[in-house]
Amino acid sequence: MGVVTTTLDTAVNWARTGAMWPLLFGLACCAIEMMATQASDYDLSRFGMELNRASPRQSDLIIVAGRVTRKMAPVVRQLYDQMASPKWVIAMGDCASCGGVYNNYAVVQGVDEIIPVDVYIAGCPPRPEQLIHGILTLHEKIKGDSLRNAVYVKELA
Amino acid sequence: MAVSHVEGTSVGAVAQESTWEGNVEELRGLVSDRALTGETMLLNMGPHHPSTHGVLRLLLELDGEQIVTCLPDVGFLHTGIEKNIEAKTYEKGVTLTDRMDYLSPMSNNMVFCLAIEKLVDLDVPARAQVIRVICLELSRISSHLVWLGTHALDLGAMSVFLYAFREREMILNMFEMLSGQRLMGSYFRPGGVWRDLTPDFLPTLEKFLDYFPAKIDDYESLLTNNPLWIDRTQGIGVVEPEDALAWGMSGPSLRGSGVNWDIRKAMPYSGYEQYDFHVPLGEHGDVYDRFFIRILELRESVKIIRQAIQKLPGGPFRSQNRKFVPPPRAELGQSMEAVIHHFKLWTEGFSAPDAEVYVSVESPRGEIGCYLHGTGGNKPRRVHFKTPSYMHIGALPVMTKDHFIADLVAIIGSVDIVLGDCDR
Amino acid sequence: MDIPKALNPVEALKNALPDAVADVVEFRDETTIVVDPTKIRSVMQFLRDTSGLIYNFLSDISAVDYWDQSYNYDINKRFGVSYHIYSMLYNRRLRVKVYLPEEAPTVESVTSIWPAANWLEREIIDMMGVKFVGHPDPRRVLMPEDWEGYPHRRDYPLGYETIQFSFNVEEIIKHKPLAKE
Numbered sequence: 001m002g003v004v005t006t007t008l009d010t011a012v013n014w015a016r017t018g019a020m021w022p023l024l025f026g027l028a029c030c031a032i033e034m035m036a037t038q039a040s041d042y043d044l045s046r047f048g049m050e051l052n053r054a055s056p057r058q059s060d061l062i063i064v065a066g067r068v069t070r071k072m073a074p075v076v077r078q079l080y081d082q083m084a085s086p087k088w089v090i091a092m093g094d095c096a097s098c099g100g101v102y103n104n105y106a107v108v109q110g111v112d113e114i115i116p117v118d119v120y121i122a123g124c125p126p127r128p129e130q131l132i133h134g135i136l137t138l139h140e141k142i143k144g145d146s147l148r149n150a151v152y153v154k155e156l157a
Numbered sequence: 158m159a160v161s162h163v164e165g166t167s168v169g170a171v172a173q174e175s176t177w178e179g180n181v182e183e184l185r186g187l188v189s190d191r192a193l194t195g196e197t198m199l200l201n202m203g204p205h206h207p208s209t210h211g212v213l214r215l216l217l218e219l220d221g222e223q224i225v226t227c228l229p230d231v232g233f234l235h236t237g238i239e240k241n242i243e244a245k246t247y248e249k250g251v252t253l254t255d256r257m258d259y260l261s262p263m264s265n266n267m268v269f270c271l272a273i274e275k276l277v278d279l280d281v282p283a284r285a286q287v288i289r290v291i292c293l294e295l296s297r298i299s300s301h302l303v304w305l306g307t308h309a310l311d312l313g314a315m316s317v318f319l320y321a322f323r324e325r326e327m328i329l330n331m332f333e334m335l336s337g338q339r340l341m342g343s344y345f346r347p348g349g350v351w352r353d354l355t356p357d358f359l360p361t362l363e364k365f366l367d368y369f370p371a372k373i374d375d376y377e378s379l380l381t382n383n384p385l386w387i388d389r390t391q392g393i394g395v396v397e398p399e400d401a402l403a404w405g406m407s408g409p410s411l412r413g414s415g416v417n418w419d420i421r422k423a424m425p426y427s428g429y430e431q432y433d434f435h436v437p438l439g440e441h442g443d444v445y446d447r448f449f450i451r452i453l454e455l456r457e458s459v460k461i462i463r464q465a466i467q468k469l470p471g472g473p474f475r476s477q478n479r480k481f482v483p484p485p486r487a488e489l490g491q492s493m494e495a496v497i498h499h500f501k502l503w504t505e506g507f508s509a510p511d512a513e514v515y516v517s518v519e520s521p522r523g524e525i526g527c528y529l530h531g532t533g534g535n536k537p538r539r540v541h542f543k544t545p546s547y548m549h550i551g552a553l554p555v556m557t558k559d560h561f562i563a564d565l566v567a568i569i570g571s572v573d574i575v576l577g578d579c580d581r
Numbered sequence: 582m583d584i585p586k587a588l589n590p591v592e593a594l595k596n597a598l599p600d601a602v603a604d605v606v607e608f609r610d611e612t613t614i615v616v617d618p619t620k621i622r623s624v625m626q627f628l629r630d631t632s633g634l635i636y637n638f639l640s641d642i643s644a645v646d647y648w649d650q651s652y653n654y655d656i657n658k659r660f661g662v663s664y665h666i667y668s669m670l671y672n673r674r675l676r677v678k679v680y681l682p683e684e685a686p687t688v689e690s691v692t693s694i695w696p697a698a699n700w701l702e703r704e705i706i707d708m709m710g711v712k713f714v715g716h717p718d719p720r721r722v723l724m725p726e727d728w729e730g731y732p733h734r735r736d737y738p739l740g741y742e743t744i745q746f747s748f749n750v751e752e753i754i755k756h757k758p759l760a761k762e
Contacts, residue, residue, distance in 0.1 A: 024207050028234055028577050029259035029340060031211075032303065036329075039306075039322030054207040071725045072212060072233045075204055077760075098745065101253060105732055105740030106237035106724075115760050125340055187718065232723035237740075240732060244739050275609050402669075405639055405697025416669075418638075423672050512608045515665050515676060517640065528643040528663065538735075543641035543665075543701075551700035580723055 009146050016060070016086070017048075017139040023059040024052035025079065027066025030093040030125040034065045037128040047135060056082040061138070063131075064115075067095035068108045080115040088142070090134055091117045094124045188218045188226050197225055200562075204233045208311040208566045211576030213550065217562065224565060227557045229550045234580040242540045246506025247273050248347060250540070255341040257542060258578035261300040263292045264520035266345035268542070271426060271516045272529040273347040276509045279481050284472045285349035286428045291362070291465045292335070292344060293427070293518075294458040298369070299328040300521035301451050301458075305376060308448070308570035312389050317379055324372050327365050334358050348482040349475030359466065366459055373455050381449070390445040394556045394568035397442060404552035407545050408523025409450045410572045414442035420519040431468070432461050444571040451573075454521075481507045506535040522546055522573050546579035587671045588633035590614065597627055611676060613663075618679040618688045621664075625677070625691050628666060636666040636675055639695040642702060644709040648735035659683040660711055664691070681711060690716040708733035 026034060038044045038052065053059040056079045068076055080089070091111050094100030097120040099109035111117060118141060121134040181193055191197045203214035212233035218225040238257055242250040254269040255262040267289060274281060281289075306321035329339040334355050336342030344351050380386045396406070401414040411418060419436045421429040437453035439446030476482045483502045484495040501507075509531035517526035523545030530539040549572040556568050591605050591614060601624050604615035616624050628636045645661045647654045658680040667674050679688055690713040691698045702713045703722040710731035713719065721728065730737055745753045 025205055027212060028236075029256055032259055032340065035303075035307075036322060036326065039326075040319045041323065041326045067234070067236055069233060069235055071235065072204065075212075075233070079205055099742070101256075102236050102238075102241060103739075103741050103744065104237040104241050105738070106235050109742050110757075113758050113760055127339060232721075232725070235723040237732065240737075240739060243735075278609065402638055403696045405695070405701075418669055423669075513613070513645070513663065513676075514609055514611060515641065515643075515663075515674070524640065526641050526665065528641060528665070530645045538647070539643070539645040539733075541641070541643035541645075543643070547700060547704075548697060551697070555696075 010143075012147060013143045013145060017142050019048040019051075020061050020088075020135075020139075021051050021053050021059045022049055022061045022063050023056055023079065023083070024054045025062060025065070027064065027068065027072065028095070030065035030096070033125045033128055034063060034092065034131065037131050042128040042132065044132070044135075047132070047139075049135070056080075057084060059083060060086065061088045061090065062115075063090045063092050064096040064111045064117075065092040065125075067093075067100065067102055068111045068114065069106050070108060071106075073108050073114050076111065077114050088119075088138055089115055089117045090119045090121065090131075090138060092121045092131060092134070093126055094122060096120075097122065100124055184216075184228075187228055188216075191220075191225070192218045202565075204230075209569060210307060210574055213569075213574065213576055213579075215553075215565075217565075219562060222561050222563075224557050224560055224562060227554045227565070229553050231547070231550055231576070231579050234576045236577075236581060238581045239540050239542065243537055246535050247509065247537065248502070248506060250537070251346060252341075252343045254542075255343055256577065257581050258520060258522065258525065258544065258546070258575050259340065260303050260575050260578075261296040261521045262341050262343075263289075263296040263345065264518060264525055265542075266343060267293060267427070268516060268518045268520075268525050268527040269529075269540075270345045270347050271518065272514055272527040273509070275514045275516055276512065276529055276531055277347075277481060277507065279348050279478060280476050281349055281427075282473045282476060283428070283470045285474050285476075287465050287469050288350050288354060288474065289345060289427045290429065290432070291462055291469075292332075292350075294461045294465070295328050295331065295362075297458050297521045298455055299325050301455055302328075304451065304521075304570075304573045308567075308573075309380060311566045311570045312386070314379065314383075314386070317376060320372065320375060320379075324369060327368075331358060331361055331365070334361065346475070346482075348478065349473070353474045359469075362462070363466065366463060370456065370459055373452065377452060381452070387445065389564075389567055390448060390571070391443055392441070393444045393560065393564045394571060395441060395443045396552075396556055400555055401442065401552075404555060405548040406523065406552055406572075407548065408519065408521070409454065410447055410523060410545075410549060412436065413439035413447035413450050413571075415439055420517055420524055424517070426516070426518055432464050434461050434464075444567050447571040447573075508533060508535050509537070511538070517543070520545065522575065522578065523549070525578075542581055544578045544581065546574040546576070549574055550579055584670060585632045587673075588631070590628065590634055590636075590675050593631060593634060594624065594627065597631070598624060611674070613676040613678050615678050615680065618681055621677070621679055622689045622691060622694070625664070625666075625694050628675070628677070629694060634668065635670045636668045638667040638669055639664065639691075639697045639701070640667050640674070641665040642698060642705060644705045644711055644733070646709060646733065646735040656684075657682045660686045660709060662688060662705065662711060685712070686710070687712040687714060689714050692716055707731070710734065 091097045096111045119134045119138045123130050198219045200217045203209045204212040214230040216228040238253050254265040257265050302321040302325045306318035309317035333339050336344040396414050398414040398416050401411050434457045437450045479498045483499050488495040511533040513530040515528045517524045526543035528541040532538045595602050601616050601620040606613040628634050643663050660681040662679050664677040705711050707721045
């Protein structure tokens with residue numbers, strides 16, 4: 001009988017990266033590439049992410065796929081607030097990262113003005129490989145996290 | 158995915174004990190008076206909802222499960238594309254049009270390029286026209302595949318989505334061969350296309366055309382005669398032809414009601430009059446007819462592409478009019494004039510007369526029109542896109558009246574809305 | 582079925598409503614009839630219902646703003662509203678255009694003739710600030726309810742923000758309203 005020893009942090013982070021459920025939330029063109037990532041060719045379920053939750057209460061990750069407009073901004077913020085901690089944000093595509101080609105009255109110049117972003121993915125729209133790379137980058141980030149540093153733990157204390 | 162799973166960002170509200178911050182009185186005249194007294198229920202659906210195909214918000218007045226009124230609220234994706242194009246030269250504007258109807262970017266490119274070509278009276282060589290037809294029909298197939306996958310997914314058929322996206326990837330790979338981008342290629346330019354077909358494009362295309370029709374049979378074997386599918390779609394969302402015309406519907410949604418109007422046939426552009434194809438028509442105007450027409454259009458598109466490959470002529474792929482189209486790279490080292498044209502076009506752009514034109518093309522969703530007004534300078538005064546999704550969402554109240562809320566999802570799916578197309 | 586002979590829309594309109602037609606423009610095979618804004622409803626009713634014309638499909642209504650940075654424009658013709666109508670029977674298009682003044686641009690709504698005009702006119706109300714008299718639902722459609730101004734007017738700024746590069750990133754981050762948890 002082999003014995004496995006590990007730290008609590010490693011075990012928790014392994015669990016978190018192994019089954020990270022994204023919110024079923026698409027805005028614009030990038031959402032089509034997000035769908036392509038989940039479909040047959042790129043198969044996001046390899047990373048335990050095939051289950052798109054339609055409710056923010058049940059999801060860990062919000063992929064902001066597309067341009068966030070001034071009218072949509074309060075909605076995005078409310079969705080983020082409704083998600084349970086720990087939660088992560090990926091800004092997918094140029095528009096969500098910095099406004100992209102739409103430097104105008106209607107578009108928020110980067111979703112980081114509304115919600116804190118963990119990973120930015122460049123591209124207009126990013127290829128599915130880029131999205132997968134962004135998700136793996138997020139996994140790396142989570143693996144480096146410690147329970148002690150988590151925001152919600154501080155809030156509870 | 159549960160169909161009746163309504164996940165709103167502002168909660169549904171009953172009139173008396175409302176957590177909704179707005180005032181019900183504001184809706185007087187828009188909803189029936191029964192909603193103001195609390196007899197019927199007001200329910201908010203969207204803007205974040207799995208089956209509204211984007212960020213559409215619907216305010217529903219429900220009597221039990223029956224829809225009394227449906228008030229669509231759009232604009233959550235209003236990007237200011239029209240205003241942005243006014244600040245750019247004509248050729249740069251093409252890049253922005255891609256992102257309106259993001260399921261068939263080529264149709265948007267096409268209508269904007271056609272408008273520019275009409276405004277400045279620019280010729281398009283025969284080869285470019287045929288390449289454009291191939292691309293338009295490929296993007297029609299890819300758009301219909303996304304529609305098929307998501308529409309079936311909304312009504313509970315998961316596997317069609319996976320199959321449809323499998324075939325779509327092949328088309329996207331071909332677009333990538335042409336333009337270097339999977340979705341937003343901006344491949345059409347005023348006066349032609351960006352570059353010639355790559356050598357491996359046509360063999361790949363022919364392989365795809367041999368492969369694809371069998372796959373349409375697969376989709377049909379999953380859906381067309383499936384009793385569950387028929388129960389959910391037949392007799393639902395019936396639109397009479399008079400209503401469809403009055404509400405400005407177009408494309409497969411109009412033809413589902415039996416009105417024979419396809420802009421490819423009625424006002425041919427890019428040489429569509431030379432192709433032999435059939436425009437499928439519906440009889441009942443219900444969800445099933447709109448579904449079946451699109452399936453038949455997939456087959457017609459394959460037919461058109463086969464003919465296009467047959468008649469693909471040689472020659473230039475862009476107009477030789479150097480006042481509007483930049484010279485090829487090879488010419489720049491040899492001709493001073495070419496350098497001047499190149500410099501002028503990439504810094505200032507070309508000028509268009511102070512006049513207005515309106516052109517429309519048949520996109521996978523319907524009539525997409527472009528109203529272009531020049532200033533006499535290098536930037537347009539006004540660009541306005543008439544988009545089919547906008548008209549179809551405007552007609553949703555008529556289509557959904559007295560239907561059950563579960564059928565609403567089927568109706569939204571059947572008119573194939575794209576919110577980027579609607580809000581621009 | 583007998584199809585009545587197609588009429589020339591310009592001549593037919595000039596005969597029926599002589600004081601409505603202000604101008605006729607031909608450009609690239611497109612006919613534009615400029616009409617008096619107060620008569621737009623009767624003109625549209627005539628074009629839709631007269632046998633030989635039957636423009637039964639409203640394709641688009643688009644508005645254009647002739648405002649100019651150098652104020653070199655006609656104050657009484659600042660806005661143009663173009664109705665693109667289409668006849669399925671005769672397979673031809675026609676553009677009917679009205680010019681509206683800068684002060685209180687107002688035109689009659691054609692919603693009662695084509696319900697499709699409902700949303701197309703709402704977009705213009707929202708984006709250009711043109712008033713449509715008799716419109717059943719004149720709320721904003723694309724912009725938020727509390728938005729100020731009409732974004733597609735030419736004097737409305739595009740809303741440009743400085744683009745972030747590596748040389749100015751610190752300056753921009755200082756002012757950027759970044760979100761907190």
